[in-house]
Amino acid sequence: MDKQNIVEILIVEDNPNDAEMALRALKKNNLTNNVLVVVDGEEALDFIFHKNKFVNRDGFNQPKIILLDLKLPKVDGLEVLKELKNNEETKMIPVIVLTSSKEESDILESYKLGVNSYIVKPVDFDKFVEAVRQLGLYWLLLNESPVNRS
Amino acid sequence: MNNYLKYLGLVLFAINSNLISQNIIINSSVTESPLEITIASEPDYPPYCIVDENGNADGFSIDLIKAATKAVGIKLNIKIGVWNEIKNDLAIGKIDALPLVGRTPERESLYDFTLPYLSLHGAIFVKEGTLDIDSLEDLKGKTISVMKGDNAEEFILRENISKTVISTHTFEEAFHMLENGESDAVITQRIMGIKLLENMGIKTIKPLDIHIPQFRQDFCFAVQKGNRELLTKLNEGLSIIIANNTFNEIQLKWFGTTSKRELDIKDILWMSVYIFIPLFIIMLVISIFLLNRKVRQKTKYLENEILEHNKTFNDLKLQKDLLSHSEQQIRLLLNSTAEGIYGIDQKGNCTFCNRSALNLLGYADINSVIGKNMHQLIHHSHANKSKYLEEDCKIYIAFRKGKEIHVSNEVLWKADGTYFDAEYFSYPIKQDGKSIGAVITFWDITKDKIIKDELKKTKEYLENLINYAQAPIIVWDTELNIERFNRAFERLTGLKFDEVIGKNIDIIFPGNSREESIRLINSLKIDSRSETIEIEIKNIDGSIKNVLWNSAKIYDSDNNLIATIAQGNDITERKVAENELKKIKDNLEIEVQKQTAELNEKLKKLDKSQRAMLYMIEDLNEVTSELKNERRKLELSNKELEAFSYSVSHDLRAPLRAIDGFSKFLEEDFSNKLDDEGKRLLKVIRENAKKMDRLIADMLNLSRLSRIEINYTKIDMEKMVESIYNEIANDNDKNTFEFNVETLPKVNGDSTLIEQVWTNLIGNAIKYSQKSQIKKIVISAEDKEEYIEYKIQDFGAGFNEKYVSKLFGVFQRLHTEIEFEGTGVGLAIVKRIIHRHGGEVWAKGEINKGATFYFSLPKKN
Incomplete structure (x- = not known):
């Protein structure tokens, strides 16, 4: 099966270092299977809504979680969040904002738009790994998701 | 009536007094011109005109006309006909005379009438037992039957007795209708009606016993209008038969009298026949011869005489009528005058x-x-x-x-x-x-008297009014001569009424304005009561009075102007007052002008200062707009700052994470290749990265404080302080520290921010007391009227007051990182929060003795 079609974790991150650290953190927690990294908001929306280079993707398989950075080129993270949560088909996909911003306005706005979690990336990598472990444990193992059940 | 006819007959007879028997004489005279006439009679007007068993005309009137025509030698033919037809026959000349015609105004134009020989009264005939007819008035609305063309019909129409009149051909028919109930009444001549009813054998109809004066009828012979010759002859004949008693005989025959009296006359007649007639015939024969000639002359003369007398008689009658008429008129006049x-x-x-x-x-x-x-x-x-x-x-x-x-x-x-x-x-x-x-x-002059009294009163009233009025009043006639002059006028001029009455009005005017005054008076329009003119009047003491005049014209009943009445108003004093007033007014105007000028001057000055103020306002506006600009700039820079902070928090951290993360990767992936020193170096790198992260966090925090909005609430400081201490002090601290909190007043402030202040201050106190012998923290407060001063004292490391100014600076530290860890932002944050609350912060300290930090918060927040 095409890798695109079985994506479980979609990481939206423009900074390749951050992306690498995220993948490493996931790997440490044995969560690296079926992870896809896209580098901007536009690509993220294309993937979700089967457009442009993702036009042939299997429409029935949506990622189990989306890790979304806020500061992104082209279409920023809040905009992507808004599109996902305003669409009946995609609003059920859990979205975790993973950002450097501690700004209260960002936190408030994200929750207003329906974000499922908001995590500030710690500078301490050990703490970062711990955070990823916990969210992976929660969203991929503990949480019962409605996605792809029908 | 009878007597009147007799008298008339005698008069006529006396004219022929020379004749022994005018009967024969006139007969003989008329034989010279024999005349034959045809008359017509009605069959059913008993007892005047009827027909006998043989169908020949009979009756009183027929006998009468027979006798009269015979007396004047007229040969008579009699026809029988219905009244209404024979009446017309005479009018159109088909016959020459009618024996029985009632004389009515309507008929005067159709016929000429002889002397009346009969006067009859009308009567209302009704059926026996009729109760609702008692007078002529009762016939209104009733049905009356009457013979067509009869004078009764004419009477009914003339007097408008009833609207419902049935005309019949004969009175018999009229009576039959009454008998059969087809009519309510019949009006006709009383005697004729009674006779006719007898003949008809009707007994249920009776005449009412009331008199109808309006329906009294004189009956005559009638001839065609203008037939004077026949009329004269018939009058003559009538006169003769009245005079020779033939009339009475005929009357006796038809209407009768006591049988005794009738017998007497018969005896006389018989005696005449046997004794006088033979003698009379002898005398007659002699006379014929003797008087033959004279008779002819006399006849002519007598004819003229008769004509003359007829005329006189008619004139007399006319005069009598006139007299009666004028008597009536006088009576009417008398009764109609007020x-x-x-x-x-x-x-x-x-x-x-x-x-x-x-x-x-x-x-x-x-x-x-x-x-x-x-x-x-x-x-x-x-x-x-x-x-x-x-x-x-x-x-x-x-x-x-x-x-x-x-x-x-x-x-x-x-x-x-x-x-x-x-x-x-x-x-x-x-x-x-x-x-x-x-x-x-x-x-009755009661009303006149009242009016006269009223007039007298009014006159007296007016006299008094004029004489004692305060206003001068004068009346002059059309020649401008004075007619009236009241007391007030006497006072005005000093002249007495007696002196001026009848004199020309110009004596009251001063010489120089006299002509003008006369001109003004003459120019007064008619009825210009509202027009007021000013005319000067001269007083005998030499003074001149200014008087305003109103006048009114007086007219007689023919609307001719007879006088003018004028009323004056002496305004001399008023004029003086007016002049005074004018002077005062003039002075006032000067004063007003002066004051106006002064006011204008002041206004000018005011205007200047006003302009100065305007300039100031303009300046202020400029300043305001500059301030606005500044504020806008400030807002812009705030936004820039926000963007900057955001960028810092996001972008500055990413490399730090990478440094830390990739150092970790190195440590994990290459641990077998790194010695201890290498590992220590990686650790230093990672610690610095984390410290950098803290610095960034503090800096962002500080910058956010400048922008954050303060939400005031009432803060329980004691509770807050205890809670923070319990939170930040670890178990070891709590065991070693003496933490004293005195009474702290509540205060208004942003609880999150004030919490931050206490957290920093208590944290510092704990931190800097770690190496001291005395581990004690005292927190107290003092009410300073307008604000509350809070104080936290420790007995730790303290500081050199020489550097107190650096104490609250950002990233300023008085101790090394090794002595006491920290970023040097904590007190800067405290200072900023207290300043944002409008308070002050300061500190006292001594090295190794401890430090005391103070902050004040205003009560008014």
């Missing part, structure tokens, strides 16, 4: 009295007045009830002297005992130069 009129005889007794007199005197019945002594009746007392003796009565005195008199100051007494003011004239009635009575005309 004035009371009565007549008295020599004794003063009333001889006649008109309706107005009765009304004025209050009598209903003329018999209460006629024959009464009028002085005693209506003139007996004066108005004051005193006796008015008859010998003093002006009416009697006057009429005895044969003079007329007019009196208007006496009263007349009415039937009810009251009196009224009367005016009367009395005219004597004279006969042969001697007064035989008087006619008095009188009327």
Whole structure:
């Protein structure tokens, strides 16, 4: 099966270092299977809504979680969040904002738009790994998701 | 009627007094011109015109005309016909005469009538037992049957007796209708009606016993209008038969009288036949010869005489009618005048009295007045009830002297005992130069008297009004001569009324304005009451008065101007006052002008200062707009700052994470290749990265404080302080530290921010006391009226007051990182929060003795 079609974790991150650290953190927690990294908001929306280079993707398989950075080129993270949560088909996909911003306005706005979690990336990598472990444990193992059940 | 005819007959007979027997003489005279006429008679007007068993005309009128025509030698043919037809036949000349025609106004134009030989009264015939007809008036609305063309019909129509009239051909028919109930009444001549009913054998119809004066009918022979010859002959014949008693004989024959009297006349007739006629014939034969010639002459003369007498007779009758007419008119006149009129005889007794007199005197019945002594009746007392003796009565005195008199100051007494003011004239009635009575005309002048009294009062009122009015009043005639001059005018001019009356008006004007004044007076428009003119009047003391005049024209009943009345208003004093006022006004104007000028000056000054103020306002506006600009810039820079902070928090951290993360990767992936020193270096790198992260976090925190909005709430400081201490002090600290909190007043502030202040200050106190012997923290407060001063004291490391100014600076530290860890932002944050609350922060300290930090918060927040 095409890798695109079985994506479980979609990481939206423009900074390749951050992306690498995220993948490493996931790997440490044995969560690296079926992870896809896209580098901007536009690509993220294309993937979700089967457009442009993702036009042939299997429409029935949506990622189990989306890790979304806020500061992104082209279409920023809040905009992507808004599109996902305003669409009946995609609003059920859990979205975790993973950002450097501690700004209260960002936190408030994200929750207003329906974000499922908001995590500030710690500078301490050990703490970062711990955070990823916990969210992976929660969203991929503990949480019962409605996605792809029908 | 009978007597009247007899008398008339005798008169005519006397004219022929020379003749022994005018019958024969006239017969013989007429034989020379024999005349034959045809008349027509009606069959059913008993007993005047009827037909006998043989169908020949008979009746009283027929006998009469037979006798009359015979007397004047006219040969007579008689036809029988229905009345309405034969009546027309005569009108159109088909026959020459009718024997029985009632003389009515309607018929005068169709026929000429002989002397009336019969006068009959009409009657209303009704069925026996009729109750609702008792007079002519009762016939209104009833059905009346009457013979067509009969004078009864003419009467009914003329008097408008009833609207429902049935015309029949004969009266028999009319009576039949009444008998059968087809009509309610028949009107016809009484005697004729009774006779006709007898003949018809009807007994259920009777004439009413009432008199109809309007329907009295004179019956004559009638000839065609303009047939004077026949008329004269018939009149002549009638005169003859009346005079020679033939008339009476015929009357006796038809209407009868006592049988005894009829017998007497018969005896006389028989005696005449046997004794006188033979003798008479002998004398006649002799006379014929003797008088033959004379008779012819006389006949001609007599004919003329008869004509003359007929004329005289007609004139006399006409005059009698006229007299009766004028008497009626006089009576009507008397009764229609409003004035009371009565007549008295020599004794003063009333001889006649008109309706107005009765009304004025209050009598209903003329018999209460006629024959009464009028002085005693209506003139007996004066108005004051005193006796008015008859010998003093002006009416009697006057009429005895044969003079007329007019009196208007006496009263007349009415039937009810009251009196009224009367005016009367009395005219004597004279006969042969001697007064035989008087006619008095009188009327009630009560109303006139009231009006006169009113007029007198009004006149007096006006006189007083004019004479005693405050305004001068003058009246002049059309020649400008003074007619009236009141007291006020006397005062105005100093002239007396007697001096000016009748004099020309110009004497009251001063010489120099006299012409102008006269011109003004003459120019006054008619009825210009509202027009006021000012004219000067001269006083005899030499002073001149200014007077305003209003005038009105006075006209007589023919609308001719007779005078002008003028009323003045002396305004001399007012004029003086006006002049005074004018002077004052002028002075006032000068003063006003002066003050206005001063005011203008002041205004100018004010204007200047106002302008200065305007400039100031403009400057202020400029400043304001500059401030606004500054504020906008500030807002912009705030936004920039926000963007910057955001960028810092996001972008600055990413490399730090990478440094830390990739150091970790190195440590994990290459641990076998790194010695201890290498590992220590990686650790240093990672610690610095984390410290950098803390610094960034503090800096962002500080910068956020400048922008954050403060939410004031009431803060329980004691509770807050205890809670923070418990939170940040670890178990070891809590065991070693003495933490004293004194009474702390509550204060208004942003609880999150004030929490941060206490957290930093308590944290510092714990941190800097770690190496000291005395581990004690004291927190207290002091109420300073406008604000509250809080204080936290420790006995730790303290500081050198020389560097106190650096204490609150950002990233400023008085200790090394090794001595006490920290970023040097904590106190800067405290300072910023307290400043944002409008308070102050300061500190006292001594190295190794401890430090005391103070902050104040205003109460008013």
